[in-house]
Amino acid sequence: MASRDIEALTQILARLPGLGPRSARRVVLHLLKKRETALAPLLAALADVEARLVTCGVCGNVDTSDPCGICADSRRDPSLLCVVEEVADLWALDGKRLFAGRFHVLGGRLSALDGVGPEDLSVDALVARVRRDGFAEVVLAMNATLEGQTTMHYLAERLADSGARVTMLAHGLPVGGELDYMDEGTLALALRARRPVA
Structure with missing residues (x-):
């Protein structure tokens, strides 16, 4: 049995998208085994992002600068x-x-x-x-x-x-998609948006 602190960490990680209780437990075990190379850098990165995280005042993106990197990019x-x-x-x-x-x-x-x-x-x-x-x-x-x-x-x-x-955005068949795997809505949109063969 893990301690209450480790179990609490596991439960917090299990709430993240894509992680369930078993996946969260595996992540916690990995972090604990690799304290120096995985846990310490992760904690430092999380603390840094948490301290600097802002919402871009121009576009609403989340970044560590305002304006964000996308809005500040003059090549766009x-x-x-x-x-x-x-x-x-x-x-x-x-x-x-x-x-x-x-x-x-x-x-x-x-x-x-x-x-x-x-x-x-x-x-x-x-x-x-x-x-x-x-x-x-x-x-x-x-x-x-x-x-x-x-x-x-x-x-x-x-x-x-x-x-x-x-x-x-256009809707329809994805590249590489097969007709018999498509849902009715996707097929209907693809038929309505048909165009001439180039």
Whole structure:
């Protein structure tokens, strides 16, 4: 049996996404066995990030500087803005270097069931930013959920008179996907978005 302190650490780690109780226990055991090479550097890195962590005042990203590294990067295309629901979505798109423009994090999505309205998200800041910075295109990169699509349509209405071209991510078949493994919604979207063979 582990001590109460070690069990408490295991329970805290088990609450992290992707870790259950058994995985958390394995992580704790690894950290304890490798105190000098794993535990000490992890504790130092966590303390450093915790002390310096800020939310970017421009886009809403989480970083150790304000403005964040993305907003401070002069190589990014200032005419393109990609709007995402959460920081994880920004990191997914930026981590693969798929989008060369700027980002804006809403902080969630509209959800009547959860009581999340436009005032709970950074919608007003987005509209003001698009008008102020004169983006040529705003890409609404919402998740393909009912709430995500509702949020996208609401944002499109709010940005209609901004002067920016408002676009959305394409939906359909993934590269390498096989038709018999696709759900009905994905197949329907792919059929509606069909285009000529080049």
